[in-house]
Amino acid sequence: MGESEEAITLKIIIIGMGVIFLLSLSVIIFFIVYQRRLLAQQKERQKLEFDYQKELLKTSILSQEEERSRIAKELHDDVGAMLTTSKLYFGQITPALPLDEFNEITLKMNGFLNEMIRSVRHISQDLRPVVLEKLGLIEALQSLGQTINDSGKIKVFFKNNTTNSIRKSRELNIYRIIQELITNTLKHANASIIKIELKNENDALVILYQDNGKGLDKQEVLHKKGLGLKNIESRLSVLSGNINFLTTAKGFKVEIVC
Numbered sequence: 001m002g003e004s005e006e007a008i009t010l011k012i013i014i015i016g017m018g019v020i021f022l023l024s025l026s027v028i029i030f031f032i033v034y035q036r037r038l039l040a041q042q043k044e045r046q047k048l049e050f051d052y053q054k055e056l057l058k059t060s061i062l063s064q065e066e067e068r069s070r071i072a073k074e075l076h077d078d079v080g081a082m083l084t085t086s087k088l089y090f091g092q093i094t095p096a097l098p099l100d101e102f103n104e105i106t107l108k109m110n111g112f113l114n115e116m117i118r119s120v121r122h123i124s125q126d127l128r129p130v131v132l133e134k135l136g137l138i139e140a141l142q143s144l145g146q147t148i149n150d151s152g153k154i155k156v157f158f159k160n161n162t163t164n165s166i167r168k169s170r171e172l173n174i175y176r177i178i179q180e181l182i183t184n185t186l187k188h189a190n191a192s193i194i195k196i197e198l199k200n201e202n203d204a205l206v207i208l209y210q211d212n213g214k215g216l217d218k219q220e221v222l223h224k225k226g227l228g229l230k231n232i233e234s235r236l237s238v239l240s241g242n243i244n245f246l247t248t249a250k251g252f253k254v255e256i257v258c
């Protein structure tokens with residue numbers, strides 16, 4: 001005897017419900033697993049971001065310390081030494097000193113004082129470039145390029161195609177970034193030409209920097225980052241900008257957007 005129709009319907013309903021139950025269960029399980037993984041990924045991202053910020057802070061503190069010790073060294077070695085020598089000469093001046101010796105000593109002391117004035121000016125100029133303060137970033141960069149051109153070792157081509165003005169509060173950071181790039185070219189690249197172009201793209205400032213030296217591989221950058229490049233990143237994080245290392249046939253090329 002076959003099953004009654006009701007029994008078959010009941011069976012179908014029970015099986016159907018079972019299938020629906022299993023389906024919902026798997027959806028729920030999938031959802032929980034997915035949510036967990038998302039959370040883990042988010043945590044991982046947060047940790048990476050945190051580590052990066054920590055690294056930037058460390059760089060910024062380290063370079064501040066380095067700058068301080070450099071200034072201390074300059075003060076001690078240049079200004080301090082010259083003051084000591086001047087004091088020594090000054091001690092030799094007595095009422096009994098013959099006039100020709102007196103003249104010789106004052107001449108030397110005058111020389112030392114001039115040296116000292118130059119030294120102090122150099123230190124303060126280094127701390128906060130006067131041209132930057134007085135004439136703004138573009139003029140300061142032009143002047144920096146000129147100074148390097150005058151050294152005769154390397155040619156700097158500076159092109160300003162900006163149409164927007166640059167906020168005063170951002171100028172020093174941008175100046176220091178370009179200064180570090182130039183220093184790197186002088187130190188590592190063995191180049192004969194530096195090209196710097198400033199322009200605007202969608203209200204952002206774009207800096208194109210390029211030299212024709214031995215270059216730096218994109219992959220190499222990751223391992224080679226010294227205080228200089230980390231410092232650039234740290235300054236860019238203040239400016240909410242970023243740096244792209246571009247590949248060229250010859251030399252080193254970066255694009256900075258900030």
Ligand SMILES: Nc1ncnc2c1ncn2[C@@H]1O[C@H](COP(=O)(O)OP(=O)(O)OP(=O)(O)O)[C@@H](O)[C@H]1O
Binds near residue numbers: 185189225226
């Ligand atoms: N223009 C360049 N051409 C070729 N190599 C470069 C150039 N700029 C940087 N590099 C390479 O990248 C490395 C990292 O540069 P970075 O400025 O971070 O450190 P550094 O110049 O060696 O030291 P620091 O800047 O801390 O005094 C350099 O040691 C150099 O090998």
Ligand SMILES: [Mg+2]
Binds near residue numbers: 184
């Ligand atoms: Mg450097």
